[in-house]
Amino acid sequence: MNNLKWRKSSHSDPQGNNCIELASAPGTIAVRDSKNPEGPKLLVNRNDFRRFTETLQAL
Secondary structure, eight states: OTTOOOEEOTTSOTTOTTOEEEEEETTEEEEEETTOTTSOOEEEEHHHHHHHHHHHHHO
């Protein structure tokens, strides 16, 4: 988890508050709180993450 390249959404506010960051890991997408980068990370299966984002886009 230490070598991941994290990125914020382009929709983040200019100060970067209240954002999540994503990183690509083998077979998964890693998610963390931008305000607490050393805190816990959530690992989500790539297919599940894709379905999640497609559902959000359909709303």
